[in-house]
Amino acid sequence: MNHNQILDFYNKSKCATLTDQELRDASNGLKFSLELLYQHGSIDYERYDRLTKISPEEHYHNITLSKTSNDMDLLEKYNDSKIKVLIQKGHIQEDELYNRRLYSRDELDMIMGRPPRPVETVVYKDLNEILKNLPPLFENRVDIFVLGVSGSGKSFFLSGLFKAADDLGILDLPMLQNSQGEVLNHNGIKYARHLIKTLRQGRPFAPNVYEFITYMNVNFEDESKNIYPVSFMELSGELFEACYGKLTKDLPERLRNYLFHPNLKMLFFVIDLKIDLNEDDYENTDQWTHFQWFLELLRLNDVFSKTLTMSILITKWDLATDQSPEAAERFVKARYRGLYKILERYMDQYKNLKISIMPFSVGNFDARNTVSFDKSYSEKVLNWIIKNAFIETGKKKSTWW
Known part of the structure; x- marks a missing residue:
């Protein structure tokens, strides 16, 4: 992929002719950043926000991958503090994390900073x-x-x-x-x-x-x-x-x-x-x-x-x-x-x-x-x-x- 092909996507007129999905695919294939497109003025903030917004289903999928693979980027992106922020902002739900068997109630309590339950009651009571x-x-x-x-x-x-x-x-x-x-x-x-x-x-x-x-x-x-x-x-x-x-x-x-x-x-x-x-x-x-x-x-x-x-x-x-x-x-x-x-x-x-x-x-x-x-x-x-x-x-x- 040559330099001119990548620069072409920073052209505002070029970006205006592409659908959101085409821009996403081009970003993945050409390895250029949507953030840089926004910073360069090729796309406005409304479109940048729409292009980079991750759906709840994508979050759950990525969290599953982070727990079952050694992808360091995903592990960092979905560490406990980031999970807490996503929950607080309403992007993902605690109950859904639990229902999908991604976290136990105790783990969610720990992530959200709630007091842990006593070990004895967890096992028996x-x-x-x-x-x-x-x-x-x-x-x-x-x-x-x-x-x-x-x-x-x-x-x-x-x-x-x-x-x-x-x-x-x-x-x-x-x-x-x-x-x-x-x-x-x-x-x-x-x-x-x-x-x-x-x-x-x-x-x-x-x-x-x-x-x-x-x-x-x-x-x-x-x-x-x-x-x-x-x-x-x-x-x-x-x-x-x-x-x-x-x-x-x-x-x-x-x-x-x-x-x-x-x-x-x-x-x-x-x-x-x-x-x-x-x-x-x-x-x-x-x-x-x-x-x-x-x-x-x-x-x-x-x-x-x-x-x-x-x-x-x-x-x-x-x-x-x-x-x-x-x-x-x-x-x-x-x-x-x-x-x-x-x-x-x-x-x-x-x-x-x-x-x-x-x-x-x-x-x-x-x-x-x-x-x-x-x-x-x-x-x-x-x-x-x-x-x-x-x-x-x-x-x-x-x-x-």
Whole structure:
């Protein structure tokens, strides 16, 4: 790009013939500054303000990128003090930052300079209050628990699964009401749709920072239009870790109700391949110890007699040198031998229980940290769920003409 081409854009008459989008594109392509155009007098302040104004949606996208990439410009542009100013000026909303799982309430309190809540109440008192507001667990559905430590890839897994089902036209997010006509699963529906939307836009996810269980009722269907009613329960990494090592009686009441309800269950233990690639002693990672405790908790409460499948899901499998299913099995048997042996023993004890090892990737990331969705892994998991969940008796999806 030569000097004369750039100078040409500082011509007031030239700028007047270009649309706002053409000016933005030219600014990006030619690497000249819109601010300099304004300072040079090529555009007036009203147009400069319009050209440089960032929409709330762009802010949320950039904040997500700043939390999941090493872009120093974004990290500086969206540091805590800048986030505070954006909130104070009304450019972004606290509730939206929280609902998009970009910040926890505690983090927002810290950013806005509010006094922090005591640690004890965050873990127990507030946790019980928050979980109390979750919808009741609906009966006659298969409960699917997605378990893993913070940042293990649970939200990416669910986004891929839901988008694959949505693309195939077999996803239904039913509204469930009480006798007063109140929708009880509104948050779950909103979150599931958000997962699909963000992946469709190629946007990455920040780690789940909610302090509770995200409860999502979903109906899948097969080629014969049979309906498979399931409920996904994603335990946030913070909740999973806060409850680690606790006895049954010490767990929050609503969590006990969810875990030990007589509904049939499927369990997904989400393992982050990236964590293990950086570990020397794999059996001593937090991932392994948390799963070991959780399995013992379920055994003591006779959950396995109601469990259909238990799956070890290895996320970020695109980082593996050998991405074959055989390599995934070797990985688990070598680095999670203890977990694998425990699951084998349960499979011998409970004859109807199925065990699987599933490599998973939501897709490849480019230099801008934008993901290109790879449906193959998600569709395999989706088929596994449909194959092993029960059919809702007597219900088939209507055919519309």
